[in-house]
Amino acid sequence: MKDKAKGLCRVEERYTQWKSLVPVLYDWLANHNLVWPSLSCRWGPLLDQATYKNRHRLYLSEQTDGSVPNTLVIANCEIVKPRVAAAEHISQFNEEARSPFVKKHKTILHPGEVNRIREFQQHNNIVATHTDSPQVLIWDVEAQPNRNAVLGAATPSRPDLVLTGHRDDAEYALAMCPTEPYVLSGGKDKCVVLWSVHDHISTSAVEAGSNDKQGSIIGGNNEKGAKSSSIGPRGIYEGHTDTVEDVQFCPSSVHEFCSVGDDSRLILWDARVGSSPVVKVDKAHRGDLHCVDWSPHDINFILTGSADNTIHLFDRRNLKSGEVGSPIHKFEGHDAPVLCVQWNPEKSSVFGSAAEDGIVNIWDHDKVGKTTADSTDSKEPNTSPGLFFRHAGHRDKVVDIHWNASDPWTIVSVSDDCESSGGGGTLQIWRMMDIIYRPEEEVLDELEKYHSHIFECNS
Incomplete structure (x- = not known):
């Protein structure tokens, strides 16, 4: 108990210090207090552009205690444009309040907890979710009716499509192909499963004929049918010896993908050559692997995050089956298991990581090995190579982060605050100062330009 109290005290000290620096570190920050914990947050499409701010779709989950249903929340979020917000506005947020920039648009009563949310890039209104079951659920968020999560609420919302194929619960590993409507999943059955939503489109087109509903790749859902449509997998891939924790498509290929799991393995697959691994790295980390991301800028670069508190950057051209993974670089800047890694959508060498230590780190692998006279002469402790920004606005484990593709330096991050405060969560939307x-x-x-301007004004 004493160790826990000391830990919470250190977190509060860190948070207080961070809060005092907010006006000089951030171009914009919104803090949104959540009643229930959330395990996933994702950006949807850009909805509207105005003079000083843009409106974006935002998806997040709410994990309740069972007194009311679990929900998939579709929110509209206003993001202030760069160099618009004043320092006073940024500093005067209330960590106990809900942000006026985040407004619920629609609530879907989810059958079970929402562990993961992923969006189709080709179809703005379609998302997939993972829950504590073997199925992947597909939702048309525009066609779904708005439901209120109240005590004694009726049956959950019905998904528009159910993807079957896992033999055991598939809770976290979920990915959508960026080029085609393909879905990838991993689960406790140690399998990676691949689906094509095209298979459902083809069947629906035949069944619906001239009555086929336009505007949705899955046909919509008016909640009146007896049960959801379902499709089986295109392929099932076996090579892990423990739970598959994360999966990711190669950004340039619908056939190539990778997976990581609690067996410490990183596996590369190619659906064109069968269901066996193409490359199977048996020891990619010293602990369980929690997350993976494949670079959209260079298809040879793959990031992995682990329970050993580190992030590894691999070059797939150097990977060999049956061996210990030899990363290009090992990034060490977290004090707890890494739960999420993601490449920046704009700058190819930058990525973010989130961990159970409550920190979101922003890295630039181009900076690894580069030092300056100031840094070598400094008496400060050595910082982790490549680390150039630490977001310390959360006071408990950060379970998910997502860069905004339409506003590439804006991040949404969410923490599960059950350990520190006994319940709820914190959603933050932030953008660091561009001079960083x-x-x-x-x-x-x-x-120098501003210096010259000020000098001229004073003279």
Whole structure:
């Protein structure tokens, strides 16, 4: 108990220090207190653009205690454009309140907890969810009716499509192909399963004929049918010896994908050559692997995050089956298991990581090995190579992060605050000051311009 109290005290001290620095570190920040914990947050499409802010779709989950149904929340979020917010506005947020920038648009009563949410990039209104079951659930969020999560609420909302094929619960590993309507999943059955929603489209087109509903790849759902449509897998891939924790498509191929699991393995697959692994790295980390992301900028780069508190950057050209993984670099900057890694959608060398230590780290692997005279002479403890920003706005484990593709330096992050506060969660939307990530020469030129302008005004 004493150790836990000391830990909470350190977290509060860190948070207080972080909060005092918010006006100088952030271009914009919104803090949204959640009544229930959330395990997943994802950006949807850009909805509207205005002079000073844009409106985006945001998906998040609410994990209740069972007194009311679990929900999939579709929210509309206003994001202030770069260099618009004033420092006073940024600093005057209330961590105990709900942000006026985040508004619920629709609530879907989810059958079970929402462990993962993933969106179809080709179809803005379609999302997939994982829960504590073998199925993957597909939702048309526009066609789904709005439901209220109240005490004694009726039956859950009915998904528009159910993907079957796992033999045991598949709770976390979930990915959508960026180029085609394909879905990938992993589960406790140690399998990776692949589906094509095209298979359902073909069947629906034949069955619906001229009455086929337009505007949705899955036909919509008016909740009046007896049960949801379902489809089986295109392929089932076996090579793991423990639970598959995360999966990811190669950004340039619907046939190539990778998976990681509690067996410490990183496996690369190619559906064109069968159901056996193409490359199976038996020891990619010293602990369980929780997350993986494949670079959208260079298809040879793959990131993995682990229970050993580290992130590894692999070059798939150097991977060999049956061996210990040899990463290009090992990133060490977390004090607890890494739960999420994701590449920045704009700058190819930048990625983010979130962990159980309550920190979101932003890295640039191009900075690894580069030092300056100031850093070598400094008496400060050595920082982790490549680490250039630490977001310490959460006070408990950060379970998910997502860069905004339409606003590439804006991040949504969510923490499960049950350990620190006994319940609820914190959703934060933030963008660091651009002088932190822009090229040094460009920043210095701009600062010199302002220096000259101020000097002229004073003279």
